Amino acid sequence: MRITKRAATVALLTAATVAMTGCSAAGTSSDSADAACEPAEGKVELTFTSWIPGIEEVVDVWNKANPDIQVAVQTGPNGNGGTYANFFNQLEAGNAPDLGQIEYDALPNFRVQDGLVNLASCDGVMDAKADFVDWTWGQVSFNEDDAAYAIPQDSGPMAMFYRADLFEANGIAIPTTWEEYAVAAEQVRATGAYITNFSQSDINQFAGLVWQAGGTWFGNDGTDWNVDLTGDESIMVADYWQDLIDRDLVSTQPAWTTEWDNAYNTGAAWTWNSAAWGANSIASGAPDTAGKWAVAASPQWEAGDEASGNWGGSSTAVFTGSKHPYEAAQFALWLNSSSESLTMLNESANLYPAAKEGLNLPVLKEGVEFYGDQPIYDVFAEASGQVSSDFVWGPTMTQTYNDVSDGFKAAVSGNGTLADALSTGQSATVKALQAQSIPVKE
Numbered sequence: 001m002r003i004t005k006r007a008a009t010v011a012l013l014t015a016a017t018v019a020m021t022g023c024s025a026a027g028t029s030s031d032s033a034d035a036a037c038e039p040a041e042g043k044v045e046l047t048f049t050s051w052i053p054g055i056e057e058v059v060d061v062w063n064k065a066n067p068d069i070q071v072a073v074q075t076g077p078n079g080n081g082g083t084y085a086n087f088f089n090q091l092e093a094g095n096a097p098d099l100g101q102i103e104y105d106a107l108p109n110f111r112v113q114d115g116l117v118n119l120a121s122c123d124g125v126m127d128a129k130a131d132f133v134d135w136t137w138g139q140v141s142f143n144e145d146d147a148a149y150a151i152p153q154d155s156g157p158m159a160m161f162y163r164a165d166l167f168e169a170n171g172i173a174i175p176t177t178w179e180e181y182a183v184a185a186e187q188v189r190a191t192g193a194y195i196t197n198f199s200q201s202d203i204n205q206f207a208g209l210v211w212q213a214g215g216t217w218f219g220n221d222g223t224d225w226n227v228d229l230t231g232d233e234s235i236m237v238a239d240y241w242q243d244l245i246d247r248d249l250v251s252t253q254p255a256w257t258t259e260w261d262n263a264y265n266t267g268a269a270w271t272w273n274s275a276a277w278g279a280n281s282i283a284s285g286a287p288d289t290a291g292k293w294a295v296a297a298s299p300q301w302e303a304g305d306e307a308s309g310n311w312g313g314s315s316t317a318v319f320t321g322s323k324h325p326y327e328a329a330q331f332a333l334w335l336n337s338s339s340e341s342l343t344m345l346n347e348s349a350n351l352y353p354a355a356k357e358g359l360n361l362p363v364l365k366e367g368v369e370f371y372g373d374q375p376i377y378d379v380f381a382e383a384s385g386q387v388s389s390d391f392v393w394g395p396t397m398t399q400t401y402n403d404v405s406d407g408f409k410a411a412v413s414g415n416g417t418l419a420d421a422l423s424t425g426q427s428a429t430v431k432a433l434q435a436q437s438i439p440v441k442e
Contacts, residue, residue: 037326046322050074071099096322102314104314105397111395136152136155136313139393154354157384162174162293163267166270176297177300182243185244185250194249207311208309212298214388215228227433227441251269346363403428
């Protein structure tokens with residue numbers, strides 16, 4: 001079947017792409033790559049870079065079933081751990097892999113560098129739009145029509161992990177609103193424990209809380225970027241957590257440390273508002289608490305609301321310069337929508353699928369022993385449908401995260417506030433965009 005070129009080029013980021021130095025480093029624009037989205041003649045060999053545990057076994061299944069489209073896997077550290085830097089260097093040198101794993105919050109950075117192929121004209125891609133959770137498609141299409149700069153892979157809808165035994169033993173009600181959560185925080189603190197830990201460095205977790213509140217940090221009108229880290233919703237969330245910090249109702253130790261794990265393992269911390277993948281983090285970090293945890297929907301800002309944020313999630317993108325975008329797109333679709341692939345990815349890496357059918361996998365309907373045999377993924381399936389598709393990531397998220405994190409670290413030490421950190425991050429992000437000649441509204 002012949003694949004026709006999409007009728008018009010997209011407007012979003014066009015000015016930014018033209019303005020940036022080296023934006024077409026791979027030597028091919030994404031539009032010309034789109035034009036070549038037709039089946040190749042003969043056998044095709046693709047390269048794919050990912051950091052998913054067990055990805056080699058999943059790709060082996062594809063290779064056995066598709067002898068004419070063979071995929072060679074290259075593994076590396078997580079994106080911000082070095083793989084993204086490698087991708088950018090490879091794009092500049094013109095030797096990027098055909099496909100790569102890219103988290104949603106990093107996609108705009110690659111887009112503004114003209115590093116992604118728009119797969120919309122590739123056979124089956126736009127037909128698959130309805131097969132994925134709506135907001136995840138918004139992440140890879142930038143909410144444009146006839147656009148798909150990657151295929152959604154997994155997601156991180158957020159919910160509340162909590163020590164069911166401790167809440168019950170102390171007669172504390174499970175909070176369903178953030179107001180109730182603050183009351184519960186006082187009651188938990190009276191026992192000598194903390195209701196949770198406020199992370200100084202997981203700014204993407206904080207972004208997920210803002211997402212749930214209806215806020216967004218970036219926007220683009222087709223020409224200029226808008227940066228809004230200090231919108232009403234962001235400040236509301238910051239002020240809420242600042243109050244809990246000021247009243248010593250939450251701990252503030254660095255996350256992902258032995259001390260952090262120990263707090264959950266010993267009952268010094270009772271809840272964690274996290275993503276679906278957090279189920280494995282709790283189970284591995286707090287093994288002595290098996291059977292004592294449960295999962296509930298995230299507390300809401302207003303009683304009766306049904307909103308969730310998202311923390312994490314990745315996509316599979318085809319890089320500019322790939323000679324075989326058609327075959328790469330077919331592999332990406334299979335990887336992220338096949339029940340066989342999705343089951344293997346969940347079993348090997350606890351990935352929570354972005355494909356709608358993936359939410360109904362038998363493996364996700366089973367009770368989880370660590371969580372008292374509760375079928376916890378039912379909670380996340382409901383949360384996944386409550387994530388807004390309006391949240392937009394900016395093109396310099398690593399820098400934004402670092403600047404806000406510096407401010408959060410200062411705030412928990414009593415130097416400034418979380419709201420101050422957002423204001424500083426706002427200014428620093430605008431300057432970073434301007435330094436890269438990316439059009440931005442001040």
